[in-house]
Amino acid sequence: MTFGETLAEAWGPLREDAIQTDAYLEMLLAGATAGAAPTGDLPTVEGTALIDPALVGAARALRDALVRIHPSFRFEERLAGRLRAAVDGVALPRAAGDPIPFRSRPTDAAPGPIPGDVVAVGRLSVLAPSLPEPLDRLPRPVLIGGAIASGVSLAGVALVAWRRRPGRH
Amino acid sequence: MPVFGRMRRGAPADRIAVYDTDRAAVRAAGRDPRQFEALYRKYLPQVYSFAFYELGNHHDAEDVTERTFLSALAALPRFEERGDGPSTFRVWLFRIARNAISNHRRSLARRREAPAELADALPAPLDPEHLAAERESVARAWAAVARLPADRRRALILRFVEEMSTAEIARVMERSEGAVRVLVHRALRTVARELGARREGDARQRR
Known part of the structure; x- marks a missing residue:
């Protein structure tokens, strides 16, 4: 054989x-x-x-x-945002301080986040739930870390001004 | 980060076979990459589950899922139907995921043992008395699967979690259909042996 x-x-x-x-x-x-x-x-x-x-x-x-496991909603929306940004050729947010896409709010929109907006939640930035309608508006970058730094600087200037105010001492 | 340009109108999508249920969605994404979102929403849980069962924890599964979809979006203009089997969008996507998992494994300093976090991911029983035994048996099944050699585990996951046909699994794993049948059969035999051994061990303990 x-x-x-x-x-x-x-x-x-x-x-x-x-x-x-x-x-x-x-x-x-x-x-x-x-x-x-x-x-x-x-x-x-x-x-x-x-x-x-x-x-x-x-x-x-x-x-x-062996059941199917769903990712978290937050992850799903974050990745959806990254894919949208990739399609639009926008630099993607990876960490605090990085520029993040920001969509201008329609003038007649109600207060609150519009779908696709980046919303700051504590130290996290997440996309507002549900899909944005058209994706053709150019995103406007916002620097969250920079905004915090600016706030601290303004507070410092105010403190110095208050200490040097006329009539003190 | 690469910039994803517009795809040539209709070029790759024209070659997709009629049996691909994603044909319309792939065509739409071919015309306008923003339409890729529909495919993303449809396949996210499948790709994520595949990665989670392969890697054993949510963090790594998220990493691999992200890489898979970003790669798929970038490579979509090159997607084409080959005509020698079920080379659908799903098969193509899972091949990207399989490569992403392999790359991720290589990048890990040491291979993690899957069972710990797989077991943690199980839902807590609502009725502890009634469901504790069920949870226990599910945990045992997961542990048995996690201990399988990589190719057998992958074949089982694609069969049971993704409910792929043998032909689809063969395309994803780049094996023959016969080889996949044997892989699944052997994997099942190993799991059966392990579950049986555990049952016997438990019975001995009770005695």
């Missing part, structure tokens, strides 16, 4: 088992998608009875355990 024949003989049963398992998984997952009861009896397909019950048990356990 050649090496190839030996290999084929060894792989033959494994391949057949794998095909049976594949057919069973197709049925199992199709049932799950169609909303079949998670632990109820599943319809049989030809050859399913040949599958090792331990494999059937493992497949059912994995169907119940």
Whole structure:
């Protein structure tokens, strides 16, 4: 017997088992998608009875355990903003102090963030939920870190002015 | 950061096969990259889940997801249907994700063990008495999957979490369909053995 024949003989049963398992998984997952009861009896397909019950048990356990995991809403919106900025060819915010895109508010808009606005929340900058309508307005950069620095400078100037005010001492 | 230019009107999208359910969305994104957002919203949970199960924690999953979509957006003009299997947008996107995961792994100083945070991500049971056992069995299944060799784990995740067909998995993993069937079968056998061994261990402890 050649090496190839030996290999084929060894792989033959494994391949057949794998095909049976594949057919069973197709049925199992199709049932799950169609909303079949998670632990109820599943319809049989030809050859399913040949599958090792331990494999059937493992497949059912994995169907119940391996659920899709959603990212956080904040991450979803932040990445959506990065993609929009990439399309517009805008430098993207990565850290505090970096310029961030800012959309001008329509004159008749109600107070509060408009969709797509960058909103400062504590030390974080997030995009306002829900999608902006047209994306063709050019974003206007705002430097959050710079604004804080400007505020501190103004406070310093005010303090010096107050100390040097006429009539003190 | 690269600047993403407008794509040539209609050029790559014309070659997308009719069975790609994303054909219209890909065509729209081909005409106007801003329309990529629809594909992003549709596939974000899938790509994120794939990355999370592969890497075992939210932080790395976010990194990989971000890289995947930024790369996909940049490479969309080069996306084309090859015609030798289910080379859909989803398959193409998952191949980008697979490469991003591999690159991310290489960049990590040491390989993290997945089970710890995977188990932490499980939802807390609402009725502890009734659901504790269920949570336990889910945690065991996750731990068994996390201990699989990388290619077997990937095949299982694509099959169970993403509900991809064998043909799709074969395209994502760049293997033959037969090889993928064997991978999934072996992975399932390993998980079954592990779950069975644990059940026996628990029974012995109770006795």
